[in-house]
Amino acid sequence: MPTARIWFSVLSLAVVWAPIASTSSQESIFERIRAEHQSLEKSSHREGIAPASLEPSSIESQPIDVKHYKLQIQLATELGAFSGTVTITGETTGPADSVDIDAQPNLNIDSVMLDGATPDFRRKSNRVVISFPNAFPAGRTFAIAIRYHSNPTGSLSNGTGMTWARHGPGSAPVMATHSEPFGAPLWYPCIDNPADKATAEVEITVPEGYQTASNGVLDRIQTNPDHTQTCFWREDSPLATYLLSVAATNYERIEDRYTALDGVTAMPLVYYVYPEHVDRAGPKLAVTGPAMKIYAELFGEYPFLGEKYGVAEFPFAGAMEHQTITGVSFSIMSSAGDARATLVHELSHHWWGDLVTMRTWDDIWLNEGFATYCEVLFFERFSNLDPGELMSRSYDDGQVDGALRGTVTAENLDRPFDDQGAIYRKGAWVLHMMRHILGDEKFFTTLRTYRERHAFSNASTKDFQEACEEQYGATLDWFFKQWIYAPSRPVYKVASDISGADAAGNYAVTLVIKQKQSHEIPGRDTSVYIMPLDLTIHYADGTSETRVVFNNARKQKFSLSTSKRPVDVGVDEGHWVLKKLKGS
Numbered sequence: 001m002p003t004a005r006i007w008f009s010v011l012s013l014a015v016v017w018a019p020i021a022s023t024s025s026q027e028s029i030f031e032r033i034r035a036e037h038q039s040l041e042k043s044s045h046r047e048g049i050a051p052a053s054l055e056p057s058s059i060e061s062q063p064i065d066v067k068h069y070k071l072q073i074q075l076a077t078e079l080g081a082f083s084g085t086v087t088i089t090g091e092t093t094g095p096a097d098s099v100d101i102d103a104q105p106n107l108n109i110d111s112v113m114l115d116g117a118t119p120d121f122r123r124k125s126n127r128v129v130i131s132f133p134n135a136f137p138a139g140r141t142f143a144i145a146i147r148y149h150s151n152p153t154g155s156l157s158n159g160t161g162m163t164w165a166r167h168g169p170g171s172a173p174v175m176a177t178h179s180e181p182f183g184a185p186l187w188y189p190c191i192d193n194p195a196d197k198a199t200a201e202v203e204i205t206v207p208e209g210y211q212t213a214s215n216g217v218l219d220r221i222q223t224n225p226d227h228t229q230t231c232f233w234r235e236d237s238p239l240a241t242y243l244l245s246v247a248a249t250n251y252e253r254i255e256d257r258y259t260a261l262d263g264v265t266a267m268p269l270v271y272y273v274y275p276e277h278v279d280r281a282g283p284k285l286a287v288t289g290p291a292m293k294i295y296a297e298l299f300g301e302y303p304f305l306g307e308k309y310g311v312a313e314f315p316f317a318g319a320m321e322h323q324t325i326t327g328v329s330f331s332i333m334s335s336a337g338d339a340r341a342t343l344v345h346e347l348s349h350h351w352w353g354d355l356v357t358m359r360t361w362d363d364i365w366l367n368e369g370f371a372t373y374c375e376v377l378f379f380e381r382f383s384n385l386d387p388g389e390l391m392s393r394s395y396d397d398g399q400v401d402g403a404l405r406g407t408v409t410a411e412n413l414d415r416p417f418d419d420q421g422a423i424y425r426k427g428a429w430v431l432h433m434m435r436h437i438l439g440d441e442k443f444f445t446t447l448r449t450y451r452e453r454h455a456f457s458n459a460s461t462k463d464f465q466e467a468c469e470e471q472y473g474a475t476l477d478w479f480f481k482q483w484i485y486a487p488s489r490p491v492y493k494v495a496s497d498i499s500g501a502d503a504a505g506n507y508a509v510t511l512v513i514k515q516k517q518s519h520e521i522p523g524r525d526t527s528v529y530i531m532p533l534d535l536t537i538h539y540a541d542g543t544s545e546t547r548v549v550f551n552n553a554r555k556q557k558f559s560l561s562t563s564k565r566p567v568d569v570g571v572d573e574g575h576w577v578l579k580k581l582k583g584s
Contacts, residue, residue, distance in 0.1 A: 029385070030393040036341040037375060037394065041424045043318035043329070063094030063138070066191050066198040069241075073188065074205040074228075075248055077173045079164045083149035086188050090142055090198075097135040099144070101128040102185035102192040104161075106150055109189075113145040128189060146189045161186025165315035167249070167330060168276045174249035175206075176314035178327060179242040181361060181416055190241045195359050195458045197238035204246050205230045211251040213272040213312035215244060215323050216304075235323065237304055238456050240357050245322035247312045252278050258289050260305055261296050267305050272312040273333060281333040284343065285311060291344045294381050295351060295374065300448055303355040303455065309347070318342075321349030321371075340382075341375050348374030356451055359458040361416035365408045365484075366459060368420075369427015376428065388575030391432050395425045400488055400517070400580050404429075408484045409461065422487075429578040430483050434468055436576040437479070437532060442471040478530045482521050483578075490529040491516040491580040496569045509537060509560040509569055513551055516582070528554050531577055535560070538568040546574075 066088055073084035088101070103109065104126050112121045112130060120131040130144060150162070160183035165174050177187055184192050204212045208227050212218075216235030223229050235244075251272040258267045269288055273281040288309065296302055302309065304324050314320075314327040319342050326346040332339050352370035372395065380387045397403050403421030408430060410416040410423060417423065435443040450459065450467040461484055469476050493516050499508040513533070520527055530552040538544045541564065549558045560569075571581060 029383070030390065032337075033341055033375070033379065033390070034394040036337065036339070037345075037372065037424075040318055040342045040345060041372075041420050061193065061195070062100060062191070063092055063096045064090055064099055064191060064196070065093050066090040066196050068198050069188075069190065069200045069244070070203075071188055071200065071244070072203040072205075073246060075175045075246070077207060078152050080150060080162075081152040082162060082175075082187070083147075084188060085145060085147045086190065087143060087145045088190070090144075090191075092136045092138055092140045092142070094138045095135055096132065096140075098129055098131045100124075100191075101130060101144070101146065101189045102126060103128050103146075103148070103189040104185045106161075106186060107148045107189065108151065110147040110149060111145075112147075115143055126185065148189060150187075163315055167274050167315070172250045172274075174247070174274075174315055176247035176249075176312070176316070176327065177245050178314070178316045178320055179244065180320060181242060181364075184241040184244065188244075190244075192241045194240040194242065194357055194361070197240050197357065197457070199238055200235040200244055202233040202235070202244070202246060203230055204233065204248060206248045209250060210248045211253060211272060213245075213247045213251065213310060213325050215239065215325055216307050235307070237307070237323070239323040239354065243321070243323040243354060243357075245312075245320075245325055245327060247272065247314050247325075247327065250275065251312070254278065254282055254285065256286070256289060258292050258302070258309065261293070261301055265305060267302070268308045270308055270310040272310065274313050274330060277313065277330070277333045280335070281313070284333070284339045287338070287340050287343055288347060290382065291347055291378055294378055295348055298377060298444055298447070299351050299451055303350055309350070311343075311346075319346045321346045321353055323350070323354045340378075344378040345371045345375050348378075351451060355456060356454045357458050359460045359463075361413050362410045363459075363461050364410050364416045365423045365427035365430070366461065366464060368424045369408065369430060372424045372428035373431040376432070387432065391429065392575035395428055396578065397421075398580070400491060404578070405488050407487050426483075426578065433483065433531075433577060434479070436574075438468065438471050446471045477523075481523050482529050485523075486519065486521040488517060488519050489578045489580060490531070491582065492571065493582040494571050495583075498566050498569070501565070505563065507562045507564070507566055509562060509566050511535060511549075511558045511560070511569060511571075512555070513558070513571070514555045515551075515553075526554065528552065534572050534574055534576060536570045536573045537562060537566050538570070540565040540567050 068089040070087040071084060073082060075082050109128055112119060114130060122129050160178050162177050167174055184190050200215060202214045204214060205228050206212060208229055212231040214233035216233055219232045219234050221229055221231050252275045254271040254273060256269040258269055271285045292302055307324050310325040311328050312325055313330055313333045315330060317329050319329060320327040332342055348371045353367035358364055358366045376387050376390050379385045379390060404426040406419035406422035408422050408427050412418055446467050450464055454463060465476055465480050493514040495512045497510040501507055515528055517527060532548050533551050534546050534548055536544055536546045547560060
């Protein structure tokens with residue numbers, strides 16, 4: 001087995017803390033972040049990459065609560081060949097006479113056991129329907145063991161599920177999984193409902209000389225008589241089925257560590273990298289520790305401190321936040337760029353997506369919008385960039401009918417990622433706007449409360465709204481209706497007038513704001529956005545001040561009085577609102 005390379009923190013920080021502003025200009029910084037995020041957004045969950053037979057999994061609920069998965073999987077170097085046994089331990093939450101297990105048609109079911117006996121079962125499209133011998137009452141525990149295999153396909157990659165590829169000068173085989181959103185049943189039978197989280201054991205058998213990467217902690221490695229070895233991984237924190245992961249190849253392992261906020265607890269940072277990419281990957285990955293500290297200070301400590309944080313290079317595009325073992329594309333690891341936006345995005349998912357998982361796929365923005373805004377929070381603190389300027393220049397195309405035109409909520413549960421610009425970037429804008437409405441102290445209190453309330457479980461948009469309302473002190477229906485469930489954005493047309501001084505030496509500033517958008521807002525009679533807007537008054541002496549008005553009409557007039565001579569007035573100059581702004 002290859003020896004781990006220790007990536008000394010002193011050396012890594014020398015690379016990580018090189019100022020981002022050392023590039024040719026501030027403009028290039030914003031452009032670079034924009035390009036990297038958009039590449040991540042487009043490549044991680046591309047539509048049309050899954051097999052035609054892949055159907056959405058267990059969107060509907062069953063009276064079943066899975067407690068634990070024990071997956072014993074054998075990976076072969078023959079393309080497309082793998083086999084395994086999954087043991088599903090669970091409990092009924094209501095009367096049940098059967099259970100549906102998700103298993104795509106590429107999985108051949110060899111046997112099924114229920115509590116040690118052979119039950120009646122049948123294949124039904126992408127399910128295995130297992131009948132209980134007698135109807136189970138609520139609270140009945142059970143164990144289902146399914147032995148299965150997949151025939152060699154000769155295919156290097158189908159874009160999701162289990163993939164084979166080759167890398168490096170010796171064309172070494174690499175085997176890895178990518179399951180979001182519906183790919184888990186392509187490589188192991190499961191109840192593929194994100195709201196049914198469970199702990200897991202993963203035993204991976206591979207040819208000698210391979211290293212494996214999976215969730216949680218590696219307990220031991222067993223050498224077998226047939227020149228294979230079995231790696232025993234254990235994930236003690238509940239996870240959604242799409243977050244389970246295995247990967248294996250001739251990895252070189254880079255090790256670092258993270259010291260928790262208590263200043264005492266240390267946790268391993270472990271990176272599994274193709275040997276030919278170590279020299280480029282090592283400096284990129286060194287950003288993990290500083291980013292983890294930033295997020296821990298904002299949201300609370302890293303959720304899986306008793307396990308690890310790892311990254312495994314894999315043959316898919318983009319990156320994927322498998323719980324405690326993020327998968328990152330070979331193209332990212334081998335590139336000349338620093339990949340900071342990608343790496344911190346995936347790290348932040350361990351709070352938003354892994355610890356707190358969306359309850360249904362229509363709320364995927366609670367994963368991706370949050371992780372996108374975490375990029376902004378990282379660069380704000382790490383590189384001293386203004387968050388409003390960063391949102392405006394790197395996370396908005398400025399177009400009413402552009403990439404952000406859709407609804408933040410995923411309206412097609414069969415294709416939850418079909419409107420990525422809205423889910424990722426408009427979702428981030430939702431958080432940015434809420435931050436301004438609440439103020440920083442209340443906003444980050446909201447995030448910590450939301451995290452604590454739904455840790456190791458699931459949450460919906462309603463749950464997040466309730467956490468926001470507790471800090472706001474009133475209903476926020478008006479905000480969520482227009483930003484989560486309506487498409488597009490407001491279009492403001494602004495006209496201003498500044499009068500001369502009156503007898504008392506005071507000046508009058510008049511501002512007329514018209515809303516010109518035409519799309520409907522669900523639950524609202526008129527297409528009007530309700531938002532506080534910052535008005536910045538610029539004075540002749542070079543100073544300025546910002547006042548806040550509450551805009552809630554299609555046409556609204558605001559009159560402001562000043563004691564100093566104003567020369568101009570601007571609307572939302574701090575870029576706190578997603579909008580299109582037109583002059584008079």
